[in-house]
Amino acid sequence: MPLSKQRFARPPTPPDTDTTLRRSERFYKRKDIPLDLSDAFDWQRDDSGATKIGEKCYTFPRHPGLIYLPGYLNHDEQRDLIKLSLRDIPTPPNRTSLDAHYNLPNDGLWAHYASGTKTAVATPRADSEAPRATPSYYAPSGERPMINNAPSTFETLKEIARSRNPEIPPSPTVKPLDGEKALYKLRWTNIGHYYHWGLKHYDFSVRDPLTNGAIAIPKQVAQVCKEAVEAVPWQHTSVADAAAEWKRSYRPDAGIINYYNLNDTLMAHVDRSEVTATLPLVSISLGHAAVFLIGDDMRESSTPPTPIILRSGDVVIMSGPTRRSYHGVPRILERSLPPHLAYDDERDDDDWEPFARYLASARINVNVRQSGLTDEQIAELVSL
Ligand SMILES: O=C(O)CCC(=O)C(=O)O
Numbered sequence: 570m571p572l573s574k575q576r577f578a579r580p581p582t583p584p585d586t587d588t589t590l591r592r593s594e595r596f597y598k599r600k601d602i603p604l605d606l607s608d609a610f611d612w613q614r615d616d617s618g619a620t621k622i623g624e625k626c627y628t629f630p631r632h633p634g635l636i637y638l639p640g641y642l643n644h645d646e647q648r649d650l651i652k653l654s655l656r657d658i659p660t661p662p663n664r665t666s667l668d669a670h671y672n673l674p675n676d677g678l679w680a681h682y683a684s685g686t687k688t689a690v691a692t693p694r695a696d697s698e699a700p701r702a703t704p705s706y707y708a709p710s711g712e713r714p715m716i717n718n719a720p721s722t723f724e725t726l727k728e729i730a731r732s733r734n735p736e737i738p739p740s741p742t743v744k745p746l747d748g749e750k751a752l753y754k755l756r757w758t759n760i761g762h763y764y765h766w767g768l769k770h771y772d773f774s775v776r777d778p779l780t781n782g783a784i785a786i787p788k789q790v791a792q793v794c795k796e797a798v799e800a801v802p803w804q805h806t807s808v809a810d811a812a813a814e815w816k817r818s819y820r821p822d823a824g825i826i827n828y829y830n831l832n833d834t835l836m837a838h839v840d841r842s843e844v845t846a847t848l849p850l851v852s853i854s855l856g857h858a859a860v861f862l863i864g865d866d867m868r869e870s871s872t873p874p875t876p877i878i879l880r881s882g883d884v885v886i887m888s889g890p891t892r893r894s895y896h897g898v899p900r901i902l903e904r905s906l907p908p909h910l911a912y913d914d915e916r917d918d919d920d921w922e923p924f925a926r927y928l929a930s931a932r933i934n935v936n937v938r939q940s941g942l943t944d945e946q947i948a949e950l951v952s953l
Pocket residue numbers: 825827835840852861896897898934936
């Protein structure tokens with residue numbers, strides 16, 4: 570198939586059959602019966618379902634390359650990353666889920682949320698732009714289209730960099746949002762290299778307009794992820810050989826911050842947009858706890874996925890073969906916000922209050938990847 574066809578080809582979504590993965594997702598999503606977490610791995614209750622390879626470090630025999638570091642971040646580190654994720658990161662040049670449809674204040678939404686701005690802070694782009702057609706590569710719903718995406722290759726990325734593909738046109742039906750509503754509507758912010766949500770590939774030709782260089786991931790985020798990768802006793806894992814090289818070559822340069830309200834879920838998927846299929850992906854949980862489900866590399870696998878309870882401060886690393894495993898978040902756990910993230914007027918500075926207010930109904934996930942291209946390859950893409 571010629572590349573241009575291949576790029577836009579969307580393999581048919583398998584029917585929503587009764588796979589073990591779907592069954593498990595449905596089980597954790599159900600809100601009409603009390604939630605049963607007895608099958609989920611919870612290191613605080615019983616850690617016998619995993620292999621302990623260090624103090625607070627687990628691996629799972631069925632998921633080679635999956636590393637779980639519960640309680641990796643201390644309370645202050647969690648608060649710092651939360652502040653960064655809500656106040657600093659959702660501002661240009663980082664793109665948010667709202668940008669396609671709304672004009673947002675240049676300094677971001679946070680100040681408006683914190684002060685409770687009642688006037689419109691996010692206004693519909695469709696009101697100020699000429700209408701245009703939806704490119705064919707967009708899923709009809711315009712929602713996060715990440716199922717069945719083709720693995721990224723340097724050749725595909727070259728074509729994408731050459732062709733300047735338009736993003737989704739602004740929706741003509743969205744309404745203006747005040748400070749509070751706008752922040753609760755925020756689903757994700759991309760960090761690092763520009764991610765084209767329609768094509769489900771990075772577009773390296775998009776640069777930081779301020780520096781004309783690559784859009785960098787925030788230093789603090791890169792540092793936390795590097796330290797987490799270094800903290801793993803890889804020699805005790807089944808990916809020890811490959812990991813010896815990661816110690817040198819791990820350099821995160823892309824990612825997404827996911828913001829979940831209590832009813833939000835993330836359907837099982839594989840992240841295939843990074844050219845390397847094995848380098849560590851570091852995923853940090855903040856705020857409310859969640860059920861994380863991870864299976865193997867087949868959507869229709871008959872092996873049941875592993876449910877893991879992820880709490881604020883936990884880190885999951887997906888590396889090696891597990892980097893191409895189906896995973897998702899079928900449930901945010903109600904009433905699971907830890908006390909150290911709530912606002913206490915005797916303990917906390919006033920500036921923590923709006924963060925605690927937001928977290929009262931939210932989970933944040935900082936999901937950091939490495940695109941897998943060398944500086945030379947990126948330079949070539951930029952020059953196209
Ligand atoms: O929220 C999570 O824990 C996982 C998010 C995820 O899988 C993704 O962003 O690709």
